[in-house]
Amino acid sequence: GEDVEQSLFLSVREGDSSVINCTYTDSSSTYLYWYKQEPGAGLQLLTYIFSNMDMKQDQRLTVLLNKKDKHLSLRIADTQTGDSAIYFCAEKWDSSNTGKLIFGQGTTLQVKP
Amino acid sequence: ETGVTQTPRHLVMGMTNKKSLKCEQHLGHNAMYWYKQSAKKPLELMFVYNFKEQTENNSVPSRFSPECPNSSHLFLHLHTLQPEDSALYLCASSQQGRGLTNYGYTFGSGTRLTVV
Helix, strand or coil: CEEEEEEEEEEEEEEEEEEEEEECCCCCCCEEEEEECCCCCCCCEEEEEEEECCEEEEEEEEEEEECCCCEEEECCCCCCCCCCCCEEEECCCCCCCCCCCEEEEEEEEEECC | CCCCCEEEEEEEEEECEEEEEEEEEECCCEEEEEECCCCCCCCEEEEECCCCCEEEEEECCCCCCEEEECEEEEEEECCCCCCHHCEEEEEEEEEECCCCCCCCEEECCCCCEEEE
């Protein structure tokens, strides 16, 4: 079966870097995603990485993928109070042909001024 | 309008009521999804529709009944719900394709459902 796990909570100070970690189980995943959810809102796609890459950078966001260990991380540089939200890791479950994404339980990021 | 729109944003219903949640996507996507988000639990996939056909029902109780009349609209019909069904119900859409395609979802803002 498929499973995606994340730590539940992370607290950082404004200006510091944040690193949110995720582990997944499906070794055939082709894409892995990071979503952000602000209070009262749906999930917003932040970034994604293809499984043949080990790093992707997009402005303040850096995604690292260790496919051997099935470990994904999201680094947010110069974290701002507006980055406070819940961050979800997701994998595309390739055993299904429906494009189903499996989500972790989300990491709440608290940014202190 | 653009993106994925869900209505209503909030819904309070009694256990004997019948109500429907609506989702509309303006992205030209060919797949739509219902997810349930409860406090302190992972997102639970409920239903998947590809090209208007239901391709997955994730052991969802029959008191939840989906309907997809076309690739732009998705409904979730609710009847005789239980208090534990109170949650945020999220709709999403994506573009499915052959080969290696980024299947990222676009989510709506959700309907906050409270069953009393």
